[in-house]
Amino acid sequence: MTENRESATPARQPGLPELRPVGESPLQPPAQARSQALNDHELPRDRSQAILEAAKQVGALLKRKGHRFALAGSVAVYAHGGSGHLQHDADFCVRRADAEAVARTLAEAGLTVRTPPEDWLMKTTCLGQDVDFLFELAHRPVTTDLLALAQDVPVDSVHMPVLPPTELMRGLVEAFSEHYCDFGPALAVARALREKVDWEDLRGSCEDEPMPAAFFFLLERLDVIAPREEPR
Incomplete structure (x- = not known):
């Protein structure tokens, strides 16, 4: 990768x-x-x-x-x-x-x-x-x-x-930036490993950054992961 x-x-x-x-x-x-x-x-x-x-x-x-x-x-x-x-x-x-x-x-x-x-x-x-x-x-x-x-x-x-799958996914997502945001390879990995990744842990560590946040939004729209529940 x-x-x-x-x-x-x-x-x-x-x-x-x-x-x-x-x-x-x-x-x-x-x-x-x-x-x-x-x-x-x-x-x-x-x-x-x-x-x-x-x-x-x-x-x-x-x-x-x-x-x-x-x-x-x-x-x-x-x-x-x-x-x-x-x-x-x-x-x-x-x-x-x-x-x-x-x-x-x-x-x-x-x-x-x-x-x-x-x-x-x-x-x-x-x-x-x-x-x-x-x-x-x-x-x-x-x-x-x-x-x-x-x-x-x-x-x-x-x-x-x-x-482990969560760390493999973390390495991909944290690499996204304004200069590198090719979601294609990471999307394929997310689809393959989605049931083995701790998505809450992953989101908690990097969702504040714009490119990772955009990737998580894409995964939600494609039904790869469930939308994050907003606190009431």
Whole structure:
């Protein structure tokens, strides 16, 4: 659920660890490990399946190494029963403080770590698909408390921590602004997860903002959610 994020030449960002491609020291893994890099696997023909497989590979890798993380984005929506038509990439939430440790784990598996100009994420490529590691959701930092909300959910055959539906929806709604108000993707998620989202909690946290308020009004008019009862 990332917005238009373009990859860039790796560069160190203020406040981020110095991350380098796997071909460079000190993150270069042994030759045998490089020969088994995840990107050497045969790619699935279907784009959505490729994104899903990339998420499974990376999630399993992070689990084995004991990292704290939570799956987010369209793959997380799919894990909660949403559409299998996945969007753009796979997203994982990690704490900024864990970025260096996660980067080393990825590099040891033969994955190149990149730091784009935006300082709220780092990126890699697995099975030909972009995988983003988010330090923020809608300008809110990923915290231990947020990761503690994650639910252990099967993503196809791989169990991993996945952000709950309310937090997935919150990340979408809180991102709306005068400069970004594409309701289409968020509407699809709202339809798919409406029975699993705590709409009262969500409205209470962001309905005072004009764009989220407009989105909730749209959901009411489309009968996705019930109108909010006004106090008497």
